[in-house]
Amino acid sequence: MSTNNKKVVTLAYGCQMSERDADTLTEISAQEGYTRTDDLENADLVIINTCCVRESAENKILGKIGELKKLKERNPHLKIAVSGCMVQQPGALERLQHRAPHVDIWAGTHNLPEFGRLIRLAEDNQKVAEVWKEPGPAFEATPLAEKGKLKANVNISYGCNNFCTYCIVPHVRGRERSRKPEDIIREIQELVASGCKEITLLGQNVNSYGHDLNISYDFANLLKQVDEIPGLLRVRFLTSHPKDLSDQLIETVAAGQHLCEHFHLPIQAGSNEILRHMNRKYTREYYLDRIAKIREIIPDASLTTDLIVGFPGETEVDFEQTLDIISRVHYSQAFTFIYSKRSGTPAAVMTDQIPLDVKKRRLQYLMNHQNAQSLEWRKAMVGKIYEVLVEGPSKSNPDRLTGRTRGNELVVFPGDPKLKGTLVKVRMREARSWTLLGEILSEH
Numbered sequence: 001m002s003t004n005n006k007k008v009v010t011l012a013y014g015c016q017m018s019e020r021d022a023d024t025l026t027e028i029s030a031q032e033g034y035t036r037t038d039d040l041e042n043a044d045l046v047i048i049n050t051c052c053v054r055e056s057a058e059n060k061i062l063g064k065i066g067e068l069k070k071l072k073e074r075n076p077h078l079k080i081a082v083s084g085c086m087v088q089q090p091g092a093l094e095r096l097q098h099r100a101p102h103v104d105i106w107a108g109t110h111n112l113p114e115f116g117r118l119i120r121l122a123e124d125n126q127k128v129a130e131v132w133k134e135p136g137p138a139f140e141a142t143p144l145a146e147k148g149k150l151k152a153n154v155n156i157s158y159g160c161n162n163f164c165t166y167c168i169v170p171h172v173r174g175r176e177r178s179r180k181p182e183d184i185i186r187e188i189q190e191l192v193a194s195g196c197k198e199i200t201l202l203g204q205n206v207n208s209y210g211h212d213l214n215i216s217y218d219f220a221n222l223l224k225q226v227d228e229i230p231g232l233l234r235v236r237f238l239t240s241h242p243k244d245l246s247d248q249l250i251e252t253v254a255a256g257q258h259l260c261e262h263f264h265l266p267i268q269a270g271s272n273e274i275l276r277h278m279n280r281k282y283t284r285e286y287y288l289d290r291i292a293k294i295r296e297i298i299p300d301a302s303l304t305t306d307l308i309v310g311f312p313g314e315t316e317v318d319f320e321q322t323l324d325i326i327s328r329v330h331y332s333q334a335f336t337f338i339y340s341k342r343s344g345t346p347a348a349v350m351t352d353q354i355p356l357d358v359k360k361r362r363l364q365y366l367m368n369h370q371n372a373q374s375l376e377w378r379k380a381m382v383g384k385i386y387e388v389l390v391e392g393p394s395k396s397n398p399d400r401l402t403g404r405t406r407g408n409e410l411v412v413f414p415g416d417p418k419l420k421g422t423l424v425k426v427r428m429r430e431a432r433s434w435t436l437l438g439e440i441l442s443e444h
């Protein structure tokens with residue numbers, strides 16, 4: 001391991017999986033002697049971990065890569081690495097290399113374990129590009145998380161088997177591979193020993209965790225085991241595919257001590273016709289049944305979702321069905337997106353693509369509808385008492401603390417910064433657009 005004082009800036013785009021991969025790349029660069037910084041001007045290595053899930057994300061990333069060219073002109077020693085989903089797309093590497101010849105390292109999603117070697121080659125002034133078509137042996141050999149943080153993401157599986165017709169993920173992250181339970185538990189124990197209090201278990205579909213392990217062990221088993229790790233205060237998980245959400249899993253969350261009562265359950269669209277064309281493998285009736293089950297077993301559970309507007313063929317009636325789902329479910333939050341064509345996916349070549357102006361109008365309408373629902377959800381919390389994990393001083397007001405409820409709502413309240421990392425009881429006093437204001441009643 002090199003020990004000189006080299007600095008790395010890591011920029012992550014896209015989902016939590018991408019952020020998690022960026023953390024892994026940062027850890028690998030630390031093994032090569034790089035210390036993390038946010039100061040681009042003083043960086044020796046810049047890593048951009050990319051996302052290709054939407055065209056808008058790709059354009060933003062291409063703009064960033066272009067900006068780094070000027071930085072490299074001022075600092076010729078700077079090495080630039082671009083990794084992740086954009087690089088992994090079939091046929092993308094050549095196009096990217098042509099567009100950005102100033103980049104030193106190109107690495108696909110399956111090449112993370114090789115990243116240290118790629119850094120050393122780049123330090124030797126070689127331009128390198130490695131994009132394996134298939135994943136190699138699991139990543140257990142690589143450092144698996146950035147230690148010492150209050151909250152950390154832990155991968156439980158990689159890839160996806162579902163092939164929703166709009167989604168590029170199975171094409172760039174491969175088929176689903178579950179990590180062994182003992183490796184996941186060991187990683188979490190190490191994180192807790194380094195001060196971590198909250199873990200988010202990550203998978204494209206956590207509900208199908210373990211199906212490929214050939215042992216009698218599923219996601220509910222894993223949650224139970226993680227719940228028992230001493231010192232861990234909270235456990236979250238992302239993402240649940242509705243088709244695989246079992247009663248047993250809901251009951252496990254209800255019975256858990258540290259398992260947060262929050263389900264991120266993407267519906268994507270409210271019309272059965274659109275769901276069928278999306279290949280989501282459930283109907284709106286089935287989805288609403290799952291919601292009813294959650295509310296029956298955990299009445300106060302927070303529900304969040306992802307929604308796409310303007311999928312090919314979506315009529316005004318289909319769109320109204322999506323609005324209707326929002327009214328019925330009462331999500332605390334929804335992540336809303338305009339459908340974006342991804343080449344290589346079935347939806348990209350479907351006829352009756354929706355004009356952009358229609359998609360934008362629907363998105364605005366959807367967001368207004370959901371924002372009103374989110375505010376209603378938070379208003380209903382006012383006057384009640386919730387358990388909050390203190391995350392430290394608020395960025396916008398350092399005199400206040402911030403933290404999150406078990407339902408993942410952001411709360412701002414006065415308090416001693418020494419409370420960071422502890423659980424406190426907070427009474428909610430006021431609901432704002434995106435946060436709640438509260439006051440501490442007691443420390444746990």
Ligand code: SF4
Nearest residue numbers: 160162163164167169
């Ligand atoms: S479940 Fe569907 S949307 Fe989610 S990653 Fe897999 S293919 Fe993509």
